Amino acid sequence: MAPHLALLAVQISFSGLHVVGKVVLESLPPLAVASLRVLVATPLFLGLAWYVDRKLPPWRSLPHLALLGLLGVFLNQVLFVTGLKYTTATNAAILMSSVPVFAVGVGWLTGIERIGPRRLSGVILAASGALVLLDPRRFSIADATFLGTFLILMNSLSFATFLVLQRPLLSRLPWRTVIAWTFLFGGIGVIAVGGSTLANVDVSAVPSGIWWGVVFIGLVPTFFGYLLNTWAVRRSSVTLVAVYTTLQPLLTALLAIVFLREHLRAPQIAGFVLIASGLWLVSWRRR
Numbered sequence: 001m002a003p004h005l006a007l008l009a010v011q012i013s014f015s016g017l018h019v020v021g022k023v024v025l026e027s028l029p030p031l032a033v034a035s036l037r038v039l040v041a042t043p044l045f046l047g048l049a050w051y052v053d054r055k056l057p058p059w060r061s062l063p064h065l066a067l068l069g070l071l072g073v074f075l076n077q078v079l080f081v082t083g084l085k086y087t088t089a090t091n092a093a094i095l096m097s098s099v100p101v102f103a104v105g106v107g108w109l110t111g112i113e114r115i116g117p118r119r120l121s122g123v124i125l126a127a128s129g130a131l132v133l134l135d136p137r138r139f140s141i142a143d144a145t146f147l148g149t150f151l152i153l154m155n156s157l158s159f160a161t162f163l164v165l166q167r168p169l170l171s172r173l174p175w176r177t178v179i180a181w182t183f184l185f186g187g188i189g190v191i192a193v194g195g196s197t198l199a200n201v202d203v204s205a206v207p208s209g210i211w212w213g214v215v216f217i218g219l220v221p222t223f224f225g226y227l228l229n230t231w232a233v234r235r236s237s238v239t240l241v242a243v244y245t246t247l248q249p250l251l252t253a254l255l256a257i258v259f260l261r262e263h264l265r266a267p268q269i270a271g272f273v274l275i276a277s278g279l280w281l282v283s284w285r286r287r
C-alpha cells in the first residue's frame with residue numbers, strides 16, 4: 001500500500017510541474033530553469049544520502065550512476081523544459097502517457113523487467129485511459145510546436161529508460177545514495193550547458209512570484225518527486241511506477257472538478273475506469 005501512496009504523491013507533484021513550469025518559462029529561459037532545478041535539489045539529495053546512509057558508491061558503480069544521471073536528470077530536465085517551452089501543455093500531457101509503453105519496451109529488450117500478458121494488458125488499459133481523458137484529437141503537429149513535441153517524446157523515452165536501468169542498481173546500493181549520485185552526475189551536465197544562460201538572467205527583472213515558482217519546482221516535483229519515485233521503484237516494479245504516470249491527466253481533471261466546479265463527464269469516468277483497471281492489473285499479485 002505504501003508504494004501506491006508514494007506514487008500517487010509523485011504524480012500530484014509532477015502534475016504541478018506542468019502548470020507552474022509553464023508560468024515560470026514565461027520569464028526564464030528553459031536552460032536556466034533546468035539549472036535552477038538541479039541547483040536546488042542536488043545538495044538536498046547529497047545531504048540526505050550522507051546523513052542517513054554514510055556510504056560512497058563503489059568505483060564500479062560510477063559508470064552506471066553516470067548513465068542514470070544522463071538519462072534521468074540531464075536529458076530528462078533539459079528535454080522537458082525546452083520541449084514545454086515550444087509546445088502546448090496538451091501535447092506534453094498526451095505524450096507523457098507514452099512513458100509506460102516505453103518502459104515496457106526497454107524492460108523487455110534489456111531483460112530487466114518481466115512483462116507478462118497481464119502487465120501488458122494493464123499498461124495498454126492505463127495508457128488508453130489517459131488518452132481518453134486527454135482527447136488525442138486536440139494533439140497538434142503544427143510547425144510551431146513540432147520541435148517541442150519531439151523533445152517531449154524523447155524526454156518520455158529517456159525517463160522510461162532511466163526507470164528501467166535504475167532497478168538493478170537499487171538492489172546493490174541504498175536508494176538515497178543512488179538518486180543523490182544520479183543527480184550529482186546529471187546536474188554537472190545540466191550546469192555545463194545551462195550555467196551561462198542562468199548567469200545572464202537579469203535577476204532584478206524577474207518577478208518575485210516567479211522565484212517562488214522556481215523554489216516549488218526545485219523542492220516538490222524535483223526533490224520530493226524523484227525521492228519518492230526512487231523509493232517506489234525499489235519497493236515495487238518499474239512497470240507499476242511507469243503506469244502511474246497516466247494518473248497525471250486524471251488528477252488534473254479531478255482538480256478542475258473540485259476547484260473549478262467543472263462537471264463530471266463521460267470521458268472522465270471512462271478514463272478513470274480504464275486507468276484504475278490498468279493499475280490493478282499491473283499491481284495485482286497471486287497469493
